[in-house]
Amino acid sequence: GAVVSQHPSRVICKSGTSVKIECRSLDFQATTMFWYRQFPKQSLMLMATSNEGSKATYEQGVEKDKFLINHASLTLSTLTVTSAHPEDSSFYICSATRLAPHEQFFGPGTRLTVL
């Protein structure tokens, strides 16, 4: 089956620093990758859609200068949380799709804690 990995699985950082999260599709080429944010006991909120070689499309209310997304290849997308603050603490999940068979394959998530 299709496998998506995320690194790191957990990260703790100080307020004001930047954190990079990697999302990789291990055994397929992902035409599109998505970044979600999930608060405790809540649903997934789509932050942005990322297509290889083009700029990410951000959802309304998501600051593109704060959450930098780079989709450099068909197997790698990165999310950088710049100048992180405690309110950015959350569970960040990426997913990847290919042209078929239509479902998204999700990474295991990254738990970000900003002190």
Added chain:
Amino acid sequence: AQSVAQPEDQVNVAEGNPLTVKCTYSVSGNPYLFWYVQYPNRGLQFLLKYITGDNLVKGSYGFEAEFNKSQTSFHLKKPSALVSDSALYFCAVRDLVTGGGNKLTFGTGTQLKVEL
């Protein structure tokens, strides 16, 4: 705009009993419908999907779901629940007409608790 409703925050069921997790959807065109399961501090695992064809869809771990167009529902079911099925379940929809790429809209999730 597409939307998904999961009316129950939590469902409790005894092991061995059948379970149902409810989901209704709203789209302007034909829907792609999905169920995912999430265990604590983990990403989402795909369970099953409905694209077209037979309204009864069978998925992983003995789960199935029935697409009902007239009721715009896609309830998740399992004939005999296991304690290990306890997790958070998400229904999701993608609207084929409006496109938006593969963008999914998720429900708020239903916590399933299976007890001995």
